[in-house]
Amino acid sequence: MKPEDSEWIAALCSRLIGLKVDPEKTYLIDSRLSVVARRESFQSVEDLITSVRNDSDDRMAWALVEAMAAGESSFFRDRTPFACFRDEILPAMGQVRGNRPIRVWSAGCGAGQEIYSLAMIVNDGLAGRPPETQIQLFGSDLSNRAMEKAQSGIYTHFEVQRGLPIRSLVRHFQRAEDMWVLNAPIRQMVRWRQLNLISDQTAAGGFDIIFCRNVLxxxxxxxxxxxxxxxAHALSPDxxxxxxxxxxxxxxxxxxNAVxxxxxxxxxxxxxxxxxxxx
Amino acid sequence: MKTCLVVDDSRVIRKVARRILEDLGFEIAEASDGAEALAWCRSAMPQAILLDWNMPVMNGMDFLRHLRQEPGGDTPAVVFCSVEADIEKIQEALDAGASEYIMKPFDSDIIAMKFVEAGLA
Known part of the structure; x- marks a missing residue:
């Protein structure tokens, strides 16, 4: 890959979505973009970049940055935040909110593992939550492809084995040949929106709990x-x-303030x- | 050091699992079927068991049911590791006392995460 191409990609990612890309890591750029090149029927990554640079093709430019931004995730990633949400934050917030709904946002939800982990926690109930507590769950990502996958609730054999306790798999998923499909009651708990965190700063608001992990x-x-x-704008003062x-x-x-x-x-x-x- | 008994009739699977579990800090023992595993447990009960389902002589489910009847047999965390991926089969393993369940094929991340889930790592 030519240095000017990798620098152009880094600049594009920074401008559109604030993503930091090291232009020296040409192998990374090449491997991420080769997927797009194949999908869009380009002969090579170089051809793809040349086309996007010359044609100012917005759709393709977004395909490039989405591919560069794609990250790995897993259900209940790092475990501790989910235990804290379940055992401490949600019960405390429930006491304060009473009948008013608690609004929870997964910002940068990727393929949905984080928000669905929260949905499973909410669905499974928790000790100490006032019975009248209502919880609304929202997921957003800048990538349409990721959002489509998230909304489908369909995961591979490997994805459902990363972080998801087997009892949760049995309770909330159905097997469909080689894939696993999240049951409708959990999928329907989440509302979705495509959103770019750096350009749509005021598009979302009134949330009580925000998960924005491994994005910054x-x-x-x-x-x-x-x-x-x-x-800060989207989060309620408490x-x-x-x-x-x-x-x-x-x-x-x-x-x-750090807790x-x-x-x-x-x-x-x-x-x-x-x-x-x-x- | 915690001991994990790897029970599988495939020597390749035992070898792969051994390498992954040693990296997680386990001392490894191996058995190639349920009867051999039960004999091993009667002499020294491990803290964890990675257990295949379909094996000759005694399968994983029969082994687990026998194990839970043994003195001290309720203590090891048992992680099934099987090609069986029907929900009914998985539920059967959980009902018999399995702590976690891995569907083959697996990788090192999956084993590590499942052992964390089972409270073993």
Whole structure:
């Protein structure tokens, strides 16, 4: 791959979705884009890039950045945040909200494993949750392809074996030949929306709990700040934000406070006034 | 060090599983069928058992039912590892006392995650 092509790809990813791509890692770019090149009937990745650069083809440009942004996920990834959600945050929020629904958002939900893990927790019930608690679940991703997969609720033999306890598989999935299909009652618990966290900052709001894990770590510094501004706007003043391991809210000082002894969990600073406002 | 008994009639599967489980910190023992595994458990009960279903002499399900009747046989966490992937079969294994269930083929991540689920790693 020519250096100017890999640099162009890195710049495109940064501009459209705030994704940090190292132009030196040409093998990574090549392997991600070769899937798109095959799918779109290009002879090579170079041909694909040349076509997108010359034709200013928005659809294809998005296909490129989506391919570069695609990440691995698993059900109940890292386990601890889900236990914290189930055992601490949800019961506490239930006490405060009473009859009003608790709104939960998986921002950057990918193929849906995270939001469906939360849906299974909600469906399976939990000790300590007030009986009148209503919970609404939302999933968003910038990738249409990922959202389509998420909405289908269809996963491979390998995907359902990563992080999903076998009792949850038996309870919530049906086997369909080599694939596993999530049962409709769980799928129907989630509402979906395609959303770019850096350009649609005010498109979502009124959430009590946001999961945005393993998203910030792949972003440029500027995109990280924009995303956190959007999340601060979207989160209710007494809401909670779950980030991934090793991620923090440092890029936006004053908006969130780390919760002691709960790595990755942040409480919205109630005094903080987001710079972004709903249009 | 925790011991894991790997029970499978395939020498290749035992070898692959041994390598993955040793990386997770287990000392490994091997048996090629349920009867051999039961004899092993009677002499030294392991903390964990990775158990195939379809084996000659004594299959995994019969082994598990016998194991749970043995003194101390209720303690090992048993992770089934089988080509059987029907929900009814999986449920049968859980009802018989399996802690977790791996569907073949597997990789090292799946074994690691399943052992975490079973409280073993």
């Amino acid at each position: 770590c792949n972003m440029t510094d500027a995109a990280r700040k924009k995303t956190l501004e959007g999340l 809401g909670f934000l779950f980030l991934g391991e090793g991620e923090s809210t440092r890029a936006l000082e004053g908006a969130f 002691a002894d709960r790595p990755g969990l942040y409480a919205r600073n109630q005094a903080f006034r987001p710079a972004v406002q709903a249009a």
